[in-house]
Each structure stands twice: as C-alpha cells, then as structure tokens.
Amino acid sequence: xxxxTQPPSMDCAEGRAANLPCNHSTISGNEYVYWYRQIHSxxxxxxxxxxxxxxxxxxxxxxxxxxxxxxxxxxxxxxLRDTAVYYCIVRxxxxxxxxxxxxxxxxxxxxx
Amino acid sequence: xxxxxxxxSWVICKSGTSVKxxxxxxDFQATTMFWYRQFPKQSLMLMATSNEGSKATYEQxxxxxxxxxxxxxxxLSTLTVTSAHPEDSSFYICSAxxxxxxxxxxxxxxxxxx
Numbered sequence: 001x002x003x004x005t006q007p008p009s010m011d012c013a014e015g016r017a018a019n020l021p022c023n024h025s026t027i028s029g030n031e032y033v034y035w036y037r038q039i040h041s042x043x044x045x046x047x048x049x050x051x052x053x054x055x056x057x058x059x060x061x062x063x064x065x066x067x068x069x070x071x072x073x074x075x076x077x078x079x080l081r082d083t084a085v086y087y088c089i090v091r092x093x094x095x096x097x098x099x100x101x102x103x104x105x106x107x108x109x110x111x112x
Numbered sequence: 113x114x115x116x117x118x119x120x121s122w123v124i125c126k127s128g129t130s131v132k133x134x135x136x137x138x139d140f141q142a143t144t145m146f147w148y149r150q151f152p153k154q155s156l157m158l159m160a161t162s163n164e165g166s167k168a169t170y171e172q173x174x175x176x177x178x179x180x181x182x183x184x185x186x187x188l189s190t191l192t193v194t195s196a197h198p199e200d201s202s203f204y205i206c207s208a209x210x211x212x213x214x215x216x217x218x219x220x221x222x223x224x225x226x
Contacts, residue, residue: 100207
C-alpha cells in the first residue's frame with residue numbers, strides 16, 4: 001500500500017474549522033483514502049473515505065486534490081471532543097486484502 | 113450500525129497464564145476480523161487477519177503459537193495470549209469488516225501482565 005505523510009500535531013480553536021492535511025504522492029489509481037481517528041484509550045473510529053471526488057458526511061468533509069497526491073480532512077466546527085489522533089490511510093478497495101496499515105497520524109488538540 | 117464489541121475491556125493476569133479476548137460484530141456478519149496491538153504512544157500494529165472458518169494469517173514477526181486466533185462464526189473472533197509475560201502487556205484492538213467494505217473497530221482491551 002502507498003504510504004502517507006501527516007504532520008505529527010496540530011492545534012485548533014474550539015468552534016473553528018480544523019483542516020488536517022495528508023500527503024500520499026505514490027497513491028495508485030485504485031487506492032482509496034480513508035480517515036480514522038482515535039480518542040485516547042479507545043479503538044479507532046471511522047470518519048470518511050473517498051477515491052477522487054470530494055466527500056461529506058455528518059462528521060467531516062474530505063477534499064482530494066485533482067492529482068490525488070494529497071487530501072485534507074475538514075472538521076467544520078471543532079469541539080473539545082474532537083481532540084484525538086487522526087490517521088490518513090490509503091488502501092486498495094476490492095483487492096485481495098483490505099488490511100489497514102496505520103502510520104503515526106496527527107494529534108489534533110482542540111483548545112478552548 | 114456497524115458496532116463491534118470487545119470483552120473484557122481490561123484484564124490483569126499473572127505471568128505464565130493465558131488470556132482470551134473476544135471480539136464480536138453486533139449488527140452485521142463479519143467475514144473478516146483483524147487484530148491489532150498498540151503500545152503506549154505508538155500507532156496500531158496489525159497482528160493478524162482472520163477469515164471465518166479458516167486459519168488466521170499472521171503478520172511478519174507475530175508468533176502464531178503465542179497469539180491464537182479463532183474465528184468460528186461470522187460474529188465472533190477470539191484472541192488468546194498464551195503463557196503471557198509482562199512484555200505482552202498492551203492495548204489489543206480488533207476490527208471487523210463485511211467482505212471488502214470499511215473496517216469498524218472495537219473499543220479495545222487493555223492487558224496488564226504482572
């Protein structure tokens with residue numbers, strides 16, 4: 001699977017939008033971008049995924065660049081409960097295996 | 113939907129004993145379950161992939177005789193840590209997926225071996 005690069009940490013003010021970047025310059029045409037987050041001492045929580053179009057759900061928006069080499073996860077109105085480690089993962093959807101390989105992620109700290 | 117549970121949520125055991133951790137998909141049938149381990153301040157490391165009715169596939173460096181995985185039904189997988197030692201103390205997390213769809217994770221089990 002392609003590797004991803006994320007900043008180790010970011011701060012965001014409560015109520016403001018949190019924009020978390022991810023670089024995946026070696027992504028293949030059939031690889032999806034997945035985002036999960038892990039709140040301290042809990043299992044990862046699925047947020048969103050996409051292939052090439054921008055996606056939005058009740059939790060977040062995912063913006064993928066046209067060349068698919070990077071993406072941004074947007075939490076529109078961050079709350080203190082959004083403080084977590086956010087993981088950007090690329091994986092083949094529909095391949096022989098769908099295992100996820102976690103990188104080090106971005107620790108988002110939402111400040112009051 | 114897509115709820116995955118784990119039991120127990122935490123366990124303390126003596127060195128040399130075996131510990132079993134259960135992972136259940138509550139509202140869907142999971143054809144594949146995964147087991148991860150996470151040490152403090154580190155990322156999740158995949159240990160093994162478990163398909164219902166077949167033997168688990170272990171990642172390189174994971175001892176299959178020490179970490180026994182059973183996936184006997186479409187809603188239950190178990191991980192048994194045999195002859196546990198203090199270095200096995202960790203946060204064990206399972207995930208489940210239906211076919212090749214999105215993985216959903218359990219809340220994790222914290223194991224402390226004394």
